[in-house]
Every structure is written in C-alpha cells, then in structure tokens.
Amino acid sequence: MIALFIVINRTELFENLIDKFHENGIYSATIFDSIGMASTYQTESMLTSFRGMLNKFRPFNKTILMLLPTEEEVEKAKNCVREVMGDLERENIGIMFTMPVTSFEGIRRIDS
Numbered sequence: 001m002i003a004l005f006i007v008i009n010r011t012e013l014f015e016n017l018i019d020k021f022h023e024n025g026i027y028s029a030t031i032f033d034s035i036g037m038a039s040t041y042q043t044e045s046m047l048t049s050f051r052g053m054l055n056k057f058r059p060f061n062k063t064i065l066m067l068l069p070t071e072e073e074v075e076k077a078k079n080c081v082r083e084v085m086g087d088l089e090r091e092n093i094g095i096m097f098t099m100p101v102t103s104f105e106g107i108r109r110i111d112s
Contacts, residue, residue: 001101002074006064006081007034008094013084014062020080026066026073034063061094067101074098 008014021027068074078096085093 001104002068002071003099003101004064004066004068004074004077004096005099006066006077006094006096008062008064008085009036009092010085010094011060011062017064017081017084020084021077024076024080026077026080029064029066031062031064034061036061067104 008017021029066077068077081094081096082088088094088096
C-alpha cells in the first residue's frame with residue numbers, strides 16, 4: 001500500500017481534478033482544507049507583505065490523501081494531477097509525494 005499526498009494551491013482546479021480521478025476509476029481519498037506555513041507569517045518585511053498580497057485571495061489549499069495498492073495506481077493518480085494541474089515545477093501550483101504504508105486498519109477497498 002502506498003500513500004499519495006497531493007497539496008493543491010490552485011484550488012480553482014480542484015473540481016476538475018476530482019472529475020479526472022473519477023474518469024480514471026479513482027474513487028477513494030480523504031480531502032481536507034489546509035494552509036501553508038508561509039501564509040501564516042506576520043512580519044513587517046516588504047517581501048512578506050508582497051507575498052501576503054499575492055496569497056490574499058487564495059490562502060487555503062486542498063490536500064488529498066489517497067491510499068493506493070500498487071505503483072501503477074499511484075502513477076495513474078499522478079498522471080491525473082499532471083493533466084489537470086500542469087507542471088508542478090512551476091511556482092505555487094502544488095506538490096505531491098508518496099510514502100510507503102506498512103500497516104493499516106479499518107480500510108475496506110471498494111471494487112468496481
């Protein structure tokens with residue numbers, strides 16, 4: 001089992017991403033609102049003030065956590081993210097990363 005974390009800064013694309021997951025047979029995830037640490041800094045520097053102005057209208061992110069059974073499923077989900085979000089290497093788009101899950105309880109897989 002592999003945990004895929006996706007943090008979306010471009011929340012206006014969130015619904016499109018959920019639709020893309022469904023189109024590709026990916027139905028199970030936990031989604032929560034989040035906020036980046038940089039958005040919480042309250043200092044007087046000009047750079048921080050400018051950064052605050054840029055983030056004023058989108059201070060919150062969406063974070064998606066998926067537990068996927070195989071590397072193939074992880075790649076399918078990551079490709080959905082790339083299709084909708086574009087190149088994550090561009091600034092302030094979002095991030096995704098994986099972690100191995102060696103133990104879990106209480107998960108029931110829904111087979112289609």
